[in-house]
Amino acid sequence: LLFLLLVGIIATTQAQTSRSGITYFDRAKERYAKGDLGGAITDYGIAITFDPRNAAAYYNRGIALVDNGDLDAAIAHFSKAIAIDPGFVLAYDRLANARLSKGEIKEALADFDRLLEIDPRYAPGYVNRASVRQLRGDRNGAIADLDKAIAMNPKLPEAYNNRGAMRLALEDWEAAIADLDKAVAISPRLTTAYNNRVLLRSEQGRLEEA
Numbered sequence: 001l002l003f004l005l006l007v008g009i010i011a012t013t014q015a016q017t018s019r020s021g022i023t024y025f026d027r028a029k030e031r032y033a034k035g036d037l038g039g040a041i042t043d044y045g046i047a048i049t050f051d052p053r054n055a056a057a058y059y060n061r062g063i064a065l066v067d068n069g070d071l072d073a074a075i076a077h078f079s080k081a082i083a084i085d086p087g088f089v090l091a092y093d094r095l096a097n098a099r100l101s102k103g104e105i106k107e108a109l110a111d112f113d114r115l116l117e118i119d120p121r122y123a124p125g126y127v128n129r130a131s132v133r134q135l136r137g138d139r140n141g142a143i144a145d146l147d148k149a150i151a152m153n154p155k156l157p158e159a160y161n162n163r164g165a166m167r168l169a170l171e172d173w174e175a176a177i178a179d180l181d182k183a184v185a186i187s188p189r190l191t192t193a194y195n196n197r198v199l200l201r202s203e204q205g206r207l208e209e210a
Contacts, residue, residue: 021050025057032064040064055084059091066098074098089119093128100132108132123153130162139166157187165196168203176200 028043044061048054062077078095081088096111112129115122130145146163149156164179177200183193 021047021054021057024050025054025060028057028060028064032060037064037068041068053084055081055088055091058084059088059094062091062094062098066094066101071098071102075102087118089115089122089125092118093122093125096128096132105132105135109136121152123149123156123159126152127156127159127162130159134166139170142166155186157183157190157193160186161190161193161196164193164200168196168200171203173200173204 024043024047028040028047031043032040041061041064044057044064047057048061051057058077058081062074062081065071065074065077075095075098078091078098081091082095085091092111092115096108096115099111100108109129109132112125112132115125116129119125126145126149130142130149133139133142133145143163143166146159146166149159150163153159160179160183164176164183167176167179170176177197180193180197180200183190184197187193
């Protein structure tokens, strides 16, 4: 009987701990949505103390840390989320982008490669990897990635814009304008597409048409 009572006490304590962690996790999300980065970071930290295996808490805290300018801590949190859940695609995406922001291009490329091994159908991963490949001077590889992203999701304006910008650099005018027009058609507020289109027409001596 004593053993059964002890088990019951342990189970109750675990349940209370779990509820407490969820309470702080939920409050952290609310604080983040309101722009309270410090409060969100604190609450996610408390949620993690209650449940150190909560990959989502590490992931969300990493996002808040990025917004707060602490890239090193964010990278550590995204890495921990991946260690807990090796199939966490979004964590790889955030990790790679944080490393890219630090100028760690080789490491970012490796993270995007791993992401796309886990989920080859994740179209934004190809868009992001294309940016890294372009930075490394692999323009053909970048365009190939954007081709894949568009084939998987024809409604990604960033993919058309980025491919259009690369084709602009290659002086493939007609293909570039087609991509940029498509980007604007999908997302009329995508200012970078308008800017690239003006640049293209300027290069062609057709600025008056922009």
